[in-house]
Amino acid sequence: MNIDKLRVLLKDFDTKVIFNQELKKKNWFNIGGKAKIFFKAENLKELIKFLKIVDNKENIFVLGAGSNTLITDDIYDGVVIKLSKNFNNLSLLGEDIIISGTAVLDKNLSEYAFENCLSGFEFLSCIPGSVGGGIKMNAGCFGREIKNILVSIQAIDKFGNILTIPANKVNFEYRSNDLPEHLIFLSASFRGIKKDPKLIKETMINLKNKKNSNQPSKIKTSGSTFKNPIKQTDKKVWELIKDSVPADTSFGDACISDKHANFFVNRGNASFNDMKKLIDFVSESVFKKTGISIEKEIKILEN
Numbered sequence: 001m002n003i004d005k006l007r008v009l010l011k012d013f014d015t016k017v018i019f020n021q022e023l024k025k026k027n028w029f030n031i032g033g034k035a036k037i038f039f040k041a042e043n044l045k046e047l048i049k050f051l052k053i054v055d056n057k058e059n060i061f062v063l064g065a066g067s068n069t070l071i072t073d074d075i076y077d078g079v080v081i082k083l084s085k086n087f088n089n090l091s092l093l094g095e096d097i098i099i100s101g102t103a104v105l106d107k108n109l110s111e112y113a114f115e116n117c118l119s120g121f122e123f124l125s126c127i128p129g130s131v132g133g134g135i136k137m138n139a140g141c142f143g144r145e146i147k148n149i150l151v152s153i154q155a156i157d158k159f160g161n162i163l164t165i166p167a168n169k170v171n172f173e174y175r176s177n178d179l180p181e182h183l184i185f186l187s188a189s190f191r192g193i194k195k196d197p198k199l200i201k202e203t204m205i206n207l208k209n210k211k212n213s214n215q216p217s218k219i220k221t222s223g224s225t226f227k228n229p230i231k232q233t234d235k236k237v238w239e240l241i242k243d244s245v246p247a248d249t250s251f252g253d254a255c256i257s258d259k260h261a262n263f264f265v266n267r268g269n270a271s272f273n274d275m276k277k278l279i280d281f282v283s284e285s286v287f288k289k290t291g292i293s294i295e296k297e298i299k300i301l302e303n
Helices: 002-011 011-016 044-054 106-115 122-126 131-136 198-216 237-244 270-288
Strands: 019-023 034-041 060-062 069-071 074-084 090-093 097-101 151-158 162-166 184-191 220-222 254-255 263-266 299-303
Touching: 002 019, 002 198, 011 034, 011 044, 011 074, 011 254, 044 069, 044 151, 060 184, 069 270, 074 106, 074 131, 090 106, 106 122, 106 131, 106 198, 122 198, 131 184, 254 270, 263 270
Parallel strands: 034 074, 060 074, 069 299
Antiparallel strands: 019 034, 090 097, 097 184, 151 162, 151 184, 220 263, 254 263
């Protein structure tokens, strides 16, 4: 849609719509250019209104915590939507159901479950993203996944229609599901199991210690770059990378973490192309050495 026409159509949103918004500081890689349109949705009513005005004429990307996203250095020719703090609420329904907004961080959902003596959420304390992103990719670690605790999802489609989707109607697989890509998740309900909070906290601490001993932290990284090729081999993807790619491989400031081979790092001023070249090089090298095709886990936002 023509940018001038969009400015007119979206004028009522005032400062909630920003044209040519910088995205570099909104993701963990600290890489990226601008979005043609950036919309911070304050509430559901505004989100519905916005989607109806855009009317499926623009590519839409929902940006959560930015913990697994690599963003183009060019201007992204589409809409980036960020859900506000009004989608960041947590509440308890009955004794064992938690209702969570999808802007809630996974670790905050885990902490809330602990505070309410509900087990099953401990693994989320080790996942850096938001609930919405976790549902989209069926996030998991240490043998647990979102699908194990999910009851239902409330979502909105690209035309502004609200849907409630029972979890048992969704085909969840490893780091994926069969829901339409265009859905924007609004909230979700999760079921836990009542348990002694001391035991819950003990599990959370143990999992965090495992994570911290094996994965890099406090650096410009985006978590696991590739999915484990579970249908092709028993080996973890980090093992395949370690066996196939020299540890000191880098493109510009994009390099492989010396702590975990499946974590790629911006050690300073890596560009989108630097990181993309590293990702492609690793993928090609693993295939040449092992014959195994590895699939990206991170999301790449480009035109």
